[in-house]
Structures are given as C-alpha cells and as structure tokens.
Amino acid sequence: MNKMPMKWLLLLQLLQLTCYFSSGSCGKVLVWPVEFSHWMNMKTILDELVTRGHEVTVLESSASTLIDPNKPLAMKFETFPISLTKDDFQKVAKILIETWMLVVKDYFWIHLSTMQRLFEEFSDIGIKICSEVVSNKKLMTKLQESKFDVVLADAVGPCGELLAEMYNEEKWNQFYSEVLGKPTTLVETMGKAEMWLIRNYWDFSFPRPRLPNVEFVGGLHCKPAKPLPKEMEEFVQSSGEHGIVVFSLGSMVSNMSEERANVIASALAQIPQKVLWRYDGKKPDTLGPNTRLYKWIPQNDLLGHPKTKAFITHGGSNGIYEAIYHGIPMVGLPLFADQPHNVVHMTTKGAAIRLDLETMSTEDLLNALKEVINNPFYKENVMRLSAIQHDQPMKPLDRAIFWIEFVMRHRGAQHLRPAAHDLTWFQYHSLDVIGFLLACVTTAVFVITKCCLFCCRKFARIGKKGKKD
C-alpha cells in the first residue's frame, strides 16, 4: 500500500512509469507530478490520456501551485493537506533558484556549500511532503481501493543524479526503508520503474547507447501555432519584412537588475526587428519603440509565427524544443539547472549563440542577434534539427501514450528490463568473474612453480648422486 509515494524521485528531465497496481483493463492512472515547467510535459501527456478515455487522478499537496483556477482541467485532482503553506514552498524554491543562478554565474566551488545546504533543505521538504502522504491513512486507503493500473511520476529533483549523490542520500534510503518496512534504497526503488520516458531526442541530444526500457519523447508538448491575439498580431505584422524577435527567460525568473534590463533593452532598440519581451519588472529607460513588454506571451504561437526570426531564451528544454519544432535560431542566456547544458548542445549543433546574462554588453547581445538572424548558418542548422524532430517513425506524444498503455495492458514491461538491475555491485562490475579468473591464474602459477621447483631439486639430487657414483 505504501509504495506509491516512492515516486517522489530525483532525476531531472525524466518521466518514470511504474506499474504497481493491477485491476481490469479500465485504464486508471495515478500521477505524482512536479511543479513549474515540468508540469507542462506531464500535462500534455495527461490531456492525451483523458482524450483517449483513461481516468487520470493527480495527487497534489495543499501547497501545490499546479492548478490554474482560471483553466478547468479534464483530469481529477486529489489534494492532500500538508503542514507547509504555498508561500513557504515558493520561498524555498525562490532562494534555491537564486543561489543556483549565482553558482552558474560565478565559480561553482564558492557557492557549493550553500547549494548543498539548500538542496538538503529542499530534499527535507520532499521527505516531509512524502511522509505526510504515506502517514495519511484515509488517503492511502482511498488510493488503494481505487486500484490504479499505472503510476506516472515525474522523477525530478533539481540537478539529477549528481544531486541524488549530493543530497544526504542515506536520509532518503532510511526513509524509504522505514516506509516499506524492509531495507532498501532510493536507487533500488527507482530501478523498479517499468519504463522511462525521457524529455529528449536526437535533435537535442548526442547519440549514445540507451536501454530498451527508455523512450526518448522530447518535444512531445510541441504543436503547430495557433493565431495570436489581435493586438499582438497587429504588432507582429507591423514589423514588415524584418520580422520579429521573441524574448523570454521562462516561467521561473520574471525580472532582473535594472542595469541588466537597460543593457538588454538598448541592444534590442538597435535591431530593425520588432521585439516581444516577456518581462515583469520596471520598464527600462533605454527601451526602444520597436520593443514591447508583456507579462505573459503565447510562446509556442509566437515561435510558430512566419514572421519570427530569432528567440532569446534562458535555455529551458521546453522552450528550446519549441524553437527546434518551429525552426527558429536562438540566443541563449542560461541561468541555472540544465539550462547551460541545453544551450551548449544548441551552440554545438550550430543553432544558437550563448551569452552570459550577467556579464554581456549591449554590443555582445546586438552582435549575437544580428548573427543568428542574418547568417544563414544558424537558420540552416535549426531547420535541420526541426526536420529531425518532425520526421520520426511516430510522434513523441503518441510513443509516450503507447508505452503508458502498454504498461497497463501487460501489467508492466518486464521484457525490456535489463538484468543489470538485479546484479550486486561486484557482479555488475564483473568482480566475481575477474576474481575467479585471477584465482585460476594464481593457482596455475603456484602449481607450475611448485612442479618446476620439485623437478629442479630432483634433477639436482640425481646430478649429485651421479657425481658421487
């Protein structure tokens, strides 16, 4: 019964699919989600599952910010009370992100200990929420009685496997062991996932080996652009043949220092394109007449607009995928988490230029924008990535749904599970085989040496005897 909450897991950019419950072929899906941009991908999958007639229940804490009360959703939400308020949760997340941005900006080692402390704090909140769920007997009974077919969990923690090591891991192992009533570890429990859906694909990532229970479904949230709001469309059309530039630093960072905003605005004022900038702070003094500020922009619809020439982005994987999907070259201003990594991928593939938000000058940004807009190199490369994204045997969302339904239909996907999960660490590294071979060699050397010595002595004695005779 207590197995569900194990799905609060710590890997970035992964959706983990675990089949714990079995019932008829009804298709009941329980979801353990993660806040912020991760919810975007999960929601895309859940919407499709609901469309296909499955019953979806999302577990969310009373401190969660998942639901936008203005947008009713087709799925059910099961809200459980926790002793943390929305404000508490947001505050810790905000401090964590701000420190993380410092780590990216300055040298890693200076802020390491602060980061470690903050991650531990965040991890403790995770354990706290998890523990309040598993001890909620009424909820647990209700969930158990619901007989779900599959648990879909976003296996995220800020910074993936690396952080799973940094987070006092023992703490999670101890917690998991206590709840399950048997010695286990976080990694062992994670390893029970039937299927891993990775928010990546070979347009974004570089070729490397993957296991059969891993499906790359990056870009599953991308879709053709819808028409823009009237006022926005008029502004976009007023750009003429020069077109527009779209600028957003994502949903988690909405403002910056006044000085930085002026540096940026001043660069934007010097390009012939019109600019739509998602910005929540004070209007910069250097803002040009070609630039408009918005508290929110329909990012996918703008990137899919035929007038769009470039995208200035913080390098979140969702935004990058939308740019790849619509074939828009990028200027990357990575802030934290996987963003520097994502932007490096795009620059290596020739689809973006990377700048440092904190140190760049007006001229740096201006030159980068001119380059990605006017040098066909960037457009050609991003169009090549776009072709790869569009030309797949099956769409990423359809593949994600296929494997979720497969796990429900077959009560798992054990035929895709590598035997490595069931090996001990010394078996995994072939130490038992190496040990056995070493033992064989040692024995052989020992026996041969002994034989040689024996023969030598024997011959030596015969020799002596011969001499005596």
Added chain:
Amino acid sequence: MNKMPMKWLLLLQLLQLTCYFSSGSCGKVLVWPVEFSHWMNMKTILDELVTRGHEVTVLESSASTLIDPNKPLAMKFETFPISLTKDDFQKVAKILIETWMLVVKDYFWIHLSTMQRLFEEFSDIGIKICSEVVSNKKLMTKLQESKFDVVLADAVGPCGELLAEMYNEEKWNQFYSEVLGKPTTLVETMGKAEMWLIRNYWDFSFPRPRLPNVEFVGGLHCKPAKPLPKEMEEFVQSSGEHGIVVFSLGSMVSNMSEERANVIASALAQIPQKVLWRYDGKKPDTLGPNTRLYKWIPQNDLLGHPKTKAFITHGGSNGIYEAIYHGIPMVGLPLFADQPHNVVHMTTKGAAIRLDLETMSTEDLLNALKEVINNPFYKENVMRLSAIQHDQPMKPLDRAIFWIEFVMRHRGAQHLRPAAHDLTWFQYHSLDVIGFLLACVTTAVFVITKCCLFCCRKFARIGKKGKKD
C-alpha cells in the same frame, strides 16, 4: 565510384543501410543481397519498397540462386558475370555447412582448424566476387549513372564479428584499401553505414543497450496465415482435437542419416497429433500413418493454422520468429551458425525444449513433444512473446521502410551516428584522458616530494646551525 561493392560484409543477422549516392527525391534503391534464408527478410523489405513506388535494383552474380524462375519478382535484377559457376558456389557452401554442423555436434576445438580453412576459402570467394564486380567497368559506369539514393546491404558472413576476426582480416582490409585507393579497413568501411536494421527484437533477445542508429526489426517477414492447399488442409483437419505438429529443418539441410530419420519417425509415430514433416530423403521404415513427408511446406501458413500445437525446428531465426508470431511452442534441434544460440534464447524464455539431433533417442523426442504440447507452461510463455511481437508502437516492416526512406530523404542519418566511430583506439578507451591524469598526478607527487625534501633539508640545516650557535 568503387564504393558500392564494399557492402559484401561479414556480420550475421544484420541488414546494413548505407547512403552513398545522392540524386533527386526519386527513391532509387540498390541492393547487395546474400543467398539462402537471409534473402527472405531482404525480399520482404524490397517487396514493400516496390509497393510504395520505389525503384529497386538487386545486384546478383551469375552464380546466384536468388531468383526462382517460377516466381516473377517486381524488382529489377542486374546480373553480373563471374568466373564461378552455381555448382562451385553451392559445393563450397555445402561443405562449409556440413563441417559447421560437425563443430556444433562435437567439440569446437577439434574442428577449429578445418573451419578456419573453410571460412578462409569462403571469404576468398567473397573477395573474388567482390573484385570481379569492382573491376567490371561497364557495370560500374551503369550503376554510377543510375544515381541511386541508398544502398541496402545484407551484412552477413557465416558467424558474425567472431568470424570477422577469424577470417584473415588483413586480407579484406588490403583489398578494401586497394579498391578505394586509400588505407582503410573492413571495420572502418562498415562503420560508415547510416543505419543498421537488426533482425531481432526484445521478444527473442535480452534487454541490452543499443545505439540510436540501430533499429530492431525482427519478425518483419511474419504475416497472418493464408489458407493451405486443399489436400494439406484435409490432412490437418483429420487430426481432430489433437491438432498437428509441424517439422522442418530449414531450407539448407534437407536430409539426414537413415538411422536418425528412423529415430525421429518412430517418435512421431507415437504421438496422437498428425505430423507434417518437410523431408527430402528416403522414407524412414518407422514412419507412422500419422506422419506425412513433404518436399516443401508453406511453413508460415501451417504455423498460423489454429490446429497447430508444436513446431520442431532447426532454430533458424526466421522460423523461430514465425513460431513466436503465431504463438507455437517449439522443440529445437539446432544444427549450426546462430541456431544453437537462438534455441538457447527460446529455452531460457520457456518457449522451447532443446534436443541434440545427433544424440537424441526416440524417447527424448517423444517426451519433449509431449511436454511442449501438454504442459501449459510452454504455450503461456510463447503467447507472452507473441503478445510482445504484436504489441509494438509500429510494425517492424514499417520501421525498416521508414528508416530506408529517411536515409533517402535526408541523404543519411548522421544525427544518429555515435562519435565513437571517429575516435582512435586510445581515445575510445580513454587512454589519452587516463594518461593526462596520470601525468598530472605524477607531476604533483614529484613536486610535492621535492618540496618536502627541500624543506626537510633546510630545517635540518637550520637545526644544525642552531646547535652550533
């Protein structure tokens, strides 16, 4: 111009897809096929390509036995003359297979040198055919003028990578370098393939990492059963509720010793099922009235027949895939090549029992047949494998065609190519990194030791001086 014939390659169970030519988007496919059972899979793909409107040209030597003159094919054949006759080629193949069966039957090491000599002989024939193609100027010019979009090659040699090592490899490297006019190796040339289509899938094989330019398309030749010829259907129906057993040792071995045939026939005579046995030799004396001999059987249609209870097979991958597809438990009598390996996979997955054709008794075969027919364990397991084969995001043939067309559309699939191909052997094994780190450590140790020694001496001198004072 001389690049095409390189596609005579030496890996078993692989179809290699290489994009060498570029023209319009016409879809012109050049095929370098391999004889015998390998042709079955290749032909399935080619038929589908022709159906989808592509122009397919198959290169075949005058010694080839690919075309059945009774069955006209929709694809074009380009026959080139070689100085070897059909009989010569068949004779060498026959001797090789017979020796290989000996190797499987008895101990490997006894026949190793004979095998090595035979493989070398077979490899020399390969080089001979290859060299007669590349020196055929008329043919080469014709092919070059045809501007093909893709070369589809069956990368087979009897026994795969292992044998590529055994085959005086240098000979092939030298030959390849001569033809291309630059130093190269067989492996380097093979590594240029854009896409590898593997005749396997996770129902047959065990989960292991794979690279993105590898697609597992095992079972692509399987299809629903067609009605049987009238006389055969009557015989099958006469089996009543007991059903039938299908028995074939494949297309390459059609007879066996009289003694073995009698042992088998005697076991078959004792089961309540009717038996359809593909057998070309003298009618065994012990043949029961329930067993009929056929020179040829419609294997897929029989395995897909609702009356079929078991399949006695040599364990060729095509036959095993048909049994998986239709969910028929097996008794495996492996003879050579990958057959022992294939049968072990099926026994491990609980879908077959393995026997040794040369040593088994009548009772062994009888017991094995009774077991796979009456013990639900085998039927359940093979039905599970069948479910895995049928429940894929996309059918294996469609995936194979998709990637062939992808390579044509995009002039390759470079985004799936692992960078490992471009590393030298010491980079591949990270020896450069390890070397650098070792050098750093050595330098550090050296410097620290020197510093310590210097300090010690200095202090010692000060100490002495102090004492003097």
